[in-house]
Amino acid sequence: MSYRSKASARKKRAGRRLAEAVIHIRASYNNTIFTVTDGGGEVVLWSSSGRCGFKGSRKKSPFAATTAGEEIGRKSLEMGIESVSIRVSGPGQGRDHAIRALNAAGLKITSISDVTPIPHNGCRLPKRRRN
Structure with a gap:
């Protein structure tokens, strides 16, 4: 992929306006x-607690999720997304906390x-070890 095609793909993605979208939150x-x-x-967009500047054990905190949610909400509104x-x-x-931040x-x-x-029962467990 040449440099020109990457730039045009980036412009195409940035110029796209959506009315509604789906937000997947993986906690x-x-x-x-x-x-x-x-x-x-x-x-269309993505963000995470690690991308917002949190490192190590602070990434899993509710405050980090709130910060990432506020960032993704702000970016979504800039793209024209109103309902999710x-x-x-x-x-x-x-x-x-992520849902509250989006709201x-x-x-x-x-x-x-x-x-x-x-899981709905799943695979059978291995047999027990004998002594």
């Missing part, structure tokens, strides 16, 4: 990651769904 034990996608599932559907995944501490940023939240993968 793990170590970090909180935000991904904004359009209706087709293409990534939120999908939250993972057991991390920043789940609720405080001025985005209209249409739905919140928990898409954390839950």
Whole structure:
């Protein structure tokens, strides 16, 4: 890919205006990651606690999730996104604080769904060790 095509792709992405989007929040034990996608599932924006300047064990804090949520909310409003559907995944501490930050940023939240993968029995465990 040449330099010119990269620049045009960047301009094309920056110039795109959306009315509604889906925000995926992945709240793990170590970090909180935000991904904004359009209706087709293409990534438009992303942010995380680590990208906002938090390092080490502070990345997993609720304050870090709030900061990243405020940043992604501000960027979404700049792109023209007004209403969002939120999908939250993972057991991390920043789940609720991330949603509150998006609401405080001025985005209209249409739905919140928990898409954390839950095992339904899964694979059979290995047999017990004999002594």
